[in-house]
Amino acid sequence: MSETTLQEFVERKDYSRIHSSIEIPDLIEIQKRSYEEFLQREVEPERRKDHGLQAALASVFPIPDYNNTAVLEFTSYTLGTPKYDERECLEQGMTYAVPLKLRVRLVVFDKEDKG
DSSP states (O other), X not given: OOOOXXXXXXXXXXXXXXXXXXXXXXXXXXXXXXXXXHHOTTSOGGGOOSSXXXXXXXXXXXXXXXXXSEEEEEEEXXXXXXXXXXXXXXXXXXXXXXXXXXXXXXXXXXXXXXX
């Protein structure tokens, strides 16, 4: 005895022909701008806003010592110049690293021994 089966087909929707009504932003430019805002490279140390790398460093400092006789305070940071240019880094498989220099102040408290 033969049996007949009825197959149901799922209707597929094709969205490949829909035209976008919004402009796609330049995602690389957004990342570059965000990174520059994080570093604040072009801003003088005294005029930097409290966000990005400035906020991260300010949140870690001041660092007191174990005996509370000294404290290390953060004052500013500077970014150096790259050792190699972009082309040399690509050819040699290196990173685009630059030195990060911190200016800190060591404050030593003058505590007299009571003994």
